Amino acid sequence: xxxxYSDEQLVELAVSENPDAFGEIVRRWERKIFGxxxxxxxxxxxxxxAVQEAFIAAYRNIGKFRGxxxxxxxxxxxAVNQCLTQKRRQKSRAEDFMDDETDEGDRTxxxxxxxxxxxxxxxxxxxxxxxxxxxxxxxxxxQVIVMKEFEEMTFQQISETLELPLSTVKSRLYTALKQLxxxxxxTPVEVV
Amino acid sequence: xxxEEMLNSDDxxxxxxxxxxxxxxxxxxxxxxxxxxxxxxxxxxxxxxxFAAVSNARFSVFEWQKEEFSHxxxxxxxxxxxxxxxxxxxxxxxxxxxxxxxxxxxxNLPITAAAALLLFLGIGFAVITLSDRAEExxxxxxxxxxxxxxxxxxxxxxxxxxPEAEIAxxxxxxxxxxxxxxxxRSADSVENIQPGLKKMVAAATRSRVRQPIGxxxxxxxxxxxxxxxxxENVDRSLRLSDLFEDxxxxxx
Numbered sequence: 001x002x003x004x005y006s007d008e009q010l011v012e013l014a015v016s017e018n019p020d021a022f023g024e025i026v027r028r029w030e031r032k033i034f035g036x037x038x039x040x041x042x043x044x045x046x047x048x049x050a051v052q053e054a055f056i057a058a059y060r061n062i063g064k065f066r067g068x069x070x071x072x073x074x075x076x077x078x079a080v081n082q083c084l085t086q087k088r089r090q091k092s093r094a095e096d097f098m099d100d101e102t103d104e105g106d107r108t109x110x111x112x113x114x115x116x117x118x119x120x121x122x123x124x125x126x127x128x129x130x131x132x133x134x135x136x137x138x139x140x141x142x143q144v145i146v147m148k149e150f151e152e153m154t155f156q157q158i159s160e161t162l163e164l165p166l167s168t169v170k171s172r173l174y175t176a177l178k179q180l181x182x183x184x185x186x187t188p189v190e191v192v
Numbered sequence: 193x194x195x196e197e198m199l200n201s202d203d204x205x206x207x208x209x210x211x212x213x214x215x216x217x218x219x220x221x222x223x224x225x226x227x228x229x230x231x232x233x234x235x236x237x238x239x240x241x242x243f244a245a246v247s248n249a250r251f252s253v254f255e256w257q258k259e260e261f262s263h264x265x266x267x268x269x270x271x272x273x274x275x276x277x278x279x280x281x282x283x284x285x286x287x288x289x290x291x292x293x294x295x296x297x298x299x300n301l302p303i304t305a306a307a308a309l310l311l312f313l314g315i316g317f318a319v320i321t322l323s324d325r326a327e328e329x330x331x332x333x334x335x336x337x338x339x340x341x342x343x344x345x346x347x348x349x350x351x352x353x354x355p356e357a358e359i360a361x362x363x364x365x366x367x368x369x370x371x372x373x374x375x376x377r378s379a380d381s382v383e384n385i386q387p388g389l390k391k392m393v394a395a396a397t398r399s400r401v402r403q404p405i406g407x408x409x410x411x412x413x414x415x416x417x418x419x420x421x422x423x424e425n426v427d428r429s430l431r432l433s434d435l436f437e438d439x440x441x442x443x444x
Contacts, residue, residue, distance in 0.1 A: 032248050039217040039247025069237055076240040080233050087230075123259070130256040148218065149253050150261065155220055170211045174246065177214070181249035 007071035014062050022062070026055055029072065033079045040083040046090070054082040133183035141176035148173060207236060213243050217250055 002010060002024035013021030033054055037047035058078050065074055134142060147153045147161070155173075159166045212229040215221035221229065233239050 032244060035248035035251030036244040038251050038254075039243070042219055070241075072244075073237045073241050076244040077234075077237055080240045080243065084230055084234055126252070127256050127259055130252045131260070134253060134256070145253060149250075149257050155215070155218070167211065170214045173218075174210045174214045177246045177249040177253075180253065181245050184249065184252060 008067060011062060011065055011067075011071055014059070015065075022059055025058075025071070025075075029075055030055070032072075033075060036076060036079050037083050040080065041086065046086060050079065050083045050086050053086070054079040057082060129184060130180075133180050136183060137176055137179060141172055141179065144169060144172045145176045145180075207232065207239055209233075209239055210242075213239075213246050216243075217247050 002013075002021060005013070005021075005024065007025065007028070010021045010025050014025065030051060034047055034051045037050040037054070038044065041047050041050060054075070058075060061078070065071070134145060137145065143162070144158060147158045148155075153161070155166055155169050158164075159169045162169070164172075209229060209232065212221060212225060216226065216229055233243060
């Protein structure tokens with residue numbers, strides 16, 4: 001219904017209390033906000049909570065959106081602040097209960113067991129795109145990605161393995177992720 | 193990259209926190225740096241967008257890895273160290289004496305017994321065969337030597353009553369005799385050798401014929417007849433009668 005609407009148009013409709021318009025915003029950005037939150041928090045459960053809280057905060061404050069920035073930037077800032085708030089909460093909770101597991105727990109991601117058929121197809125297509133995008137990276141960049149994501153090596157280990165300065169390893173990983181992002185944006189996944 | 197201004201994906205000037213973004217996403221950032229970065233991120237839209245972009249890309253790879261690879265079981269790799277060791281030992285212990293010792297070990301007793309029996313039979317057969325041959329050889333050696341007499345001699349060349357006439361009767365040598373092979377000149381072609389015998393016979397006549405050159409001698413020679421060779425065969429040894437030949441002749 002709102003497929004052809006821009007983000008700004010959807011915000012205007014949401015301000016005029018059209019819940020379906022905000023629903024379209026959520027559908028468009030939930031995954032990216034989730035990726036951001038996952039990058040900040042490192043745990044799937046925490047990231048899902050943060051995404052939930054971020055979109056609630058966005059809906060409550062949608063009247064304050066002035067249109068000076070992109071909707072995506074606005075949502076990113078809300079999500080970043082929500083993650084920072086959540087981290088502070090986690091930290092204080094850990095100090096209160098002397099529970100270190102929250103901070104030191106491994107980064108986990110559990111795929112949602114209840115996916116609609118359209119989401120399942122979307123996910124499969126996305127995996128194909130990511131595979132192609134990673135495969136299309138230059139060898140030196142792909143090497144760092146694989147060592148980091150698949151072999152779970154630290155920057156220091158990669159640096160020693162490849163005999164590269166630490167800053168070069170970080171720079172290569174940053175460049176690799178940026179190129180990956182551009183490749184994935186060029187071929188967006190069409191939702192059925 | 194700290195302190196340098198960079199362009200993010202939307203071409204906005206970002207604040208040079210690229211290293212921190214990556215380090216933060218992968219949770220490899222120091223506490224102080226983390227705090228500084230978080231404070232900056234909370235107030236900088238450009239860095240928030242950049243962080244979101246990089247984080248999303250990373251999440252895509254992470255998700256892909258979890259979906260397609262994490263459930264895959266690593267194949268169990270079994271290196272047969274023990275069997276390799278056994279093979280190595282077998283390879284290194286293939287010496288003759290080691291093999292012989294192993295062959296005659298108690299575990300191979302039936303095989304060993306059979307092999308020993310076969311070996312014994314073989315040795316016995318060889319001994320019997322060799323002894324029979326030796327007896328035959330001894331019997332052959334004990335037979336009297338055949339004496340060549342004028343009756344049983346096939347071609348009595350040595351007895352020459354008139355050697356000069358014989359020499360005169362010898363045919364002229366073949367022109368192409370040199371081209372003949374030694375086989376052609378053997379036994380059947382004694383006559384072709386006759387020219388070579390001329391001088392030899394003459395010398396033998398002069399110093400009395402002491403060593404008759406028969407066809408058997410010619411047969412044994414595989415080389416083409418050269419006069420020099422025949423001269424070598426002539427017995428020129430000095431004899432007592434030679435010393436007194438002149439005296440005898442004078443007395444006669």
